[in-house]
Amino acid sequence: AEEMLIRSEKMSVAGQLAAGVAHEIRNPLTSLKGFIQLLQSGIKRKDEYYKIMIDEIDKIDTITSELLFISKPMTDEKKLEKLSIMLNDVITLLRSQAKLFNIEISLCMDQDQLIYCDRTQIKQVLINLLKNAIEEMKDGGTIEVVLTNNEDYCSISIIDEGPGIPEHILHKLKEPFFTTKKDGTGLGLMISYKIIENHQGNIEIHQNEDKGSTFKINLPVYST
Ligand code: ADP
Numbered sequence: 424a425e426e427m428l429i430r431s432e433k434m435s436v437a438g439q440l441a442a443g444v445a446h447e448i449r450n451p452l453t454s455l456k457g458f459i460q461l462l463q464s465g466i467k468r469k470d471e472y473y474k475i476m477i478d479e480i481d482k483i484d485t486i487t488s489e490l491l492f493i494s495k496p497m498t499d500e501k502k503l504e505k506l507s508i509m510l511n512d513v514i515t516l517l518r519s520q521a522k523l524f525n526i527e528i529s530l531c532m533d534q535d536q537l538i539y540c541d542r543t544q545i546k547q548v549l550i551n552l553l554k555n556a557i558e559e560m561k562d563g564g565t566i567e568v569v570l571t572n573n574e575d576y577c578s579i580s581i582i583d584e585g586p587g588i589p590e591h592i593l594h595k596l597k598e599p600f601f602t603t604k605k606d607g608t609g610l611g612l613m614i615s616y617k618i619i620e621n622h623q624g625n626i627e628i629h630q631n632e633d634k635g636s637t638f639k640i641n642l643p644v645y646s647t
């Protein structure tokens with residue numbers, strides 16, 4: 424049973440990701456098609472259009488390489504990784520999908536941090552939490568990703584402007600298959616908790632004072 428559960432976890436993340444990526448690739452494709460039609464109609468300013476078209480192709484290229492990386496089977500290869508690189512990769516992947524829902528993702532970090540981790544797994548956690556935030560923010564808004572450090576731990580806070588989490592379901596979030604969404608899998612948070620525990624860290628959930636909730640990932644920092 425344990426093994427089946429693990430297999431379905433992997434699939435669900437891939438499935439969730441697939442939907443987002445389909446959106447992301449469709450955007451630059453639509454734009455490319457528009458420019459090709461403009462060029463067909465014999466318009467001037469060709470060089471300007473070519474440049475935009477190449478940028479759009481680059482976007483698709485970034486997304487597909489990121490996907491290929493993430494879709495590799497779950498490994499457990501811990502190395503020293505820069506948090507800034509992992510955060511930037513994930514935010515780049517999700518930013519255009521977020522834009523479709525009028526959501527901005529902002530990143531705030533004073534100081535980079537080295538983490539001894541499996542970067543595929545940590546990226547998976549960041550994707551799960553950001554996707555949850557996006558899915559709750561039906562009216563758009565801003566998701567803030569804030570990195571803070573103290574001596575032993577560094578924390579990544581994902582602060583959303585969604586409806587927040589009702590007190591009475593808080594204890595259920597970690598349970599597999601608990602979802603309040605029509606097409607949810609209820610596996611994202613369970614996987615995320617497992618991964619962070621596998622890295623000797625923990626996840627805190629807070630209610631924001633004004634609006635929404637904060638998922639705070641605490642991870643031990645590398646020190647010599
Ligand atoms: P899924 O996203 O498939 O529902 P998750 O394990 O990722 O599964 O999340 C479980 C549930 O936790 C969600 O259905 C939702 O009710 C709640 N939840 C998770 N993140 C948030 C959030 N940022 N704001 C409000 N509720 C959340």
Ligand code: MG
Pocket residue numbers: 551554555611612
């Ligand atoms: Mg989820």
